[in-house]
Amino acid sequence: MMKNWRxxxxxxxxxxxxxxxxxxxxxxxxxxxxxxxxxxYLARYRLTPRAKAAILGNDVAALYEAGVNPxxxxxxxxxxxxxxxxSLAALRGVKEG
Amino acid sequence: MAQITxxxxxxxxxxxxQFPEAIPAADREEIYAAFRETGKAIAxxxxxxxxxxxxxxxxxxxxxxxxxxCIGAADQYPAPVExxxxxxxxxxxxxxGLGAYLLSSALENGFDPSFSMELTLDHxxxxxxxxAGVARDVPVVPVLFNCVQPPMPTMRRCYQFGDWxxxxxRAYGALERVAILATGGISHDxxxxxxxxxxxxxxxxxxxxxxxADGAGAVTFxxxxxxxxxxxxxxxxxxxxxxxxxxxxxFRTHYYRAVRDWxxxxxxxxxxxx
Numbered sequence: 174m175m176k177n178w179r180x181x182x183x184x185x186x187x188x189x190x191x192x193x194x195x196x197x198x199x200x201x202x203x204x205x206x207x208x209x210x211x212x213x214y215l216a217r218y219r220l221t222p223r224a225k226a227a228i229l230g231n232d233v234a235a236l237y238e239a240g241v242n243p244x245x246x247x248x249x250x251x252x253x254x255x256x257x258x259x260s261l262a263a264l265r266g267v268k269e270g
Numbered sequence: 271m272a273q274i275t276x277x278x279x280x281x282x283x284x285x286x287x288q289f290p291e292a293i294p295a296a297d298r299e300e301i302y303a304a305f306r307e308t309g310k311a312i313a314x315x316x317x318x319x320x321x322x323x324x325x326x327x328x329x330x331x332x333x334x335x336x337x338x339x340c341i342g343a344a345d346q347y348p349a350p351v352e353x354x355x356x357x358x359x360x361x362x363x364x365x366x367g368l369g370a371y372l373l374s375s376a377l378e379n380g381f382d383p384s385f386s387m388e389l390t391l392d393h394x395x396x397x398x399x400x401x402a403g404v405a406r407d408v409p410v411v412p413v414l415f416n417c418v419q420p421p422m423p424t425m426r427r428c429y430q431f432g433d434w435x436x437x438x439x440r441a442y443g444a445l446e447r448v449a450i451l452a453t454g455g456i457s458h459d460x461x462x463x464x465x466x467x468x469x470x471x472x473x474x475x476x477x478x479x480x481x482x483a484d485g486a487g488a489v490t491f492x493x494x495x496x497x498x499x500x501x502x503x504x505x506x507x508x509x510x511x512x513x514x515x516x517x518x519x520x521f522r523t524h525y526y527r528a529v530r531d532w533x534x535x536x537x538x539x540x541x542x543x544x
Contacts, residue, residue, distance in 0.1 A: 174498065175497070176497050177459070177496065177497050177501040177503070177504060178420050178501065179462075180420075181420045181421065182420065182421065183333060183419075188333055191328075191332075191333055192332070192333075192334075195328060195332050198353065198354075199329065199351075233461075237462065241461075242328060242333075242418070242419055243460045243461035243462060243501050244327045244328050244418050244419075244460065244461070245328055246460075246461040247460045247461040248327075248328075248352065248354070250461070251288070251354045252353070252354050257289075260461075261465060261466070264461065264462060264463050264465055265463050265465070266463075267463045269463060
């Protein structure tokens, strides 16, 4: 049976993904900065290349598979105005091992 | 000595405010009416403060410092913290004295919550108060349980914390009337391949155990079966804490509906008065 959590303790990669998504939606002007210069904005975080690519590509499935906290992922999808149908389809396409 | 005037529980989801049109108007009105009824019952109990059991959905807290349980001890709480939530920005009045009392009493009685004197509350507290129509009227004391990022406090610990908190409230001398509102759950799952799943069988069995006042059964069921009901169902910690406050009295379910297009098994109810 699927568990509620992909990681019962986040990996370092997941932590820094969480940190980037958290600050993007909580620090004043960060969202505007990110939209203007996404590569420059993300350079401040210790992101693996695949983690950075997942954020830049709005790759909801890859963010989920990397262990991003579901509440941060949900808020990111709403905050980035990723259409609900798109994020749902991406998540439902993930094959749980 | 304070009287606990009522112990209430209600689901919360930002979708109720964010995407109201996602469900048929008749269903929506029925749910909003259930919240208004709970609001009327809270108001009729004439509390001088409401202790709200909820969770912070990673807004005030982050993984660099994430309390298992945090008691608010501020005299006001701006809300909502979510920049995207379709809710009027407002400032909820707090009861800093009651928060400080609960904090010191907890520490003297074997619990170690953190405290915060500055919280910007999220939909978890605001949505049920707003829909119940009591967001402006009564000072609140938020008690925030980590239900959003493992590792989390156990279901049993949350029940025990509620059991202590009920006793602490009854021993509080500075107010005469205090209500408790637990918010969250029941089954729902966010941002996973199961998103949209509602487990009605889980919800109804959990409610049955509350109605039977089976504290041990509810704790065991929650701990062993929560993975069947989604990551949002972890919020039943707040319901168990409220059950702990109720001194073994039975719960009454006022409303339940599995609302798949709001992604949530929505329930409201209360524990019988002493």
